Amino acid sequence: MFKRIIILFSITVAIFLVLITASYIIHQIRLSKEDKLFTPTGKMVEVNGHQMHVYVEGNGEETLVFMSGGGTSSPVLDFKSLYSLLSDKYKIAVVEKAGYGFSDITDSEPNIDTILQETREALLKSGVEGPYILAxxxxxxxxxxxxxxxxxxxxxxxxxxxxxxxxxxxxxxxxxxxxxxxxxxxxxxxxxxxxxxxxxxxxxxxxxxxxxLGVRGFPTIIMLNEENKGVKIVGSRTLDSYTSGLKQVLNLDELQPKQQPALFSLLEKEKLLFSKEIEVMYDIEQKDINRFVESELSAIVYDTKQILGEAYFINK
Structure with missing residues (x-):
């Protein structure tokens, strides 16, 4: 009797395993077929070692760029009802950031600088040049x-x-x-x-x-003086390039920098400051940021928070 129970149990387990295996195989076959249906509607470009999807339509002279925040799993589809009404007059560009739509999922931390840099690079690599209208x-x-x-x-x-x-x-x-x-x-x-x-x-x-003004690239910085004369600087340049431009516009051999504002007055004005902004403004290292902020903001009430791996400070 016990042997029969063991045999029946073994047969049941075997059938169960066969059904699970068969379901898994069928599921993988159907997934493979479905993958062929989910093809990107736009252009896939490589940015920082992964693929990003940029959808472009329309032939207008002005470029409207659509970007999504959280909760928008497929920006190309979610924004379609809006941009399809505008593509007869404008060039439309929809950028799907890493992990959204057809863009690859990455392990890198999506900090502010990375998201901005990848968006700009994806637009340029897909052939969409500025200036852009963020609509x-x-x-x-x-x-x-x-x-x-x-x-x-x-x-x-x-x-x-x-x-x-x-x-x-x-x-x-x-x-x-x-x-x-x-x-x-x-x-x-x-x-x-x-x-x-x-x-x-x-x-x-x-x-x-x-x-x-002849703006053709991104970014374009135009400096003018009171006589309406100036210089135009196109593209990402070093600080020396902008300093030289200012000297030329102001007709000065040396520039006199303004005194840096106290951190508490800057935070009161901006309401929110990121650690990176404070590091650059006051020329301090990241490891010293907390000590610097505590000493400079002792007279006001503020909050310290974290997002995307970076600290930021809010004036309360």
Whole structure:
């Protein structure tokens, strides 16, 4: 009797194993067939040893770049309902960062500098040259700039922080409204105004000015003096290049740098500073950052947080 039970149990286990093996084989065969259906709709380019997907459509002179934050598994598909309405007038570029859409998953830590560098390199390698319009935040920026140029510059910083640091989707109205509200403006009113023809008109005027000034590469820095004479510096250059440009524009043999602001006053102005910014501004090493911040910010209340492997400090 016991032997029969053992035999029946063995047969049951064997059948169970055969079924599992058969299911696994069938699953792998179907996955292989499905992989052939999931082909990139855009161009795959190698960046930092891995493949990134950049989708491009449209033949307009102005390039709209769509970038996603977190929770957007396939930016090319998620943004399609919007960019398909714009591709008759603009060139559209959708960049899928590492781990999203058809782009490779990587083991490297997605810090701020890496995400920005890889996005720019992917665009250039896919044949998409600047200048770029980051849509729709660019229109929101122009509307804010029309009302208050200083706040517009702060908006640019907050928008970059949102997408590159906090992984938010700045193509969504709710995210843009939140950013603008935090600047002390009416976010809903500004975003709605940016969607009106005036938003596009302001952008078009910018592109006309860029064309008039001969802007062809990214980045392009143009320095002008009071006589409307100046120099144009194209591409990533060393600090010496910009220093020489300033000397030429100002007609000076030597430049007198401004005194560095105290860290507490800088944090009060910017509201948020990253460790790397403080290291560069005050010429200190990363290992000394905490001691430096503690000594310089002893008079104010602040928070220290971590994101993407980097510390940042918030004025409370």
């Amino acid at each position: 729709p935040p660019s229109r929101v920026f122009k509307v804010i700039q029309k009302h208050n140029g200083e706040i517009a510059n702060v908006f640019l910083r907050r928008a970059r922080e949102a997408v590159f640091v906090f992984n938010q989707n700045i193509a969504e109205d709710s995210v843009l409204i939140g950013i603008v509200n935090n600047l002390g403006l009416d976010g809903e009113k500004i975003v709605k105004e940016a969607e009106l023809p005036i938003g596009q008109q302001l952008l078009t005027e910018d592109f006309a000015l860029a064309s008039q």
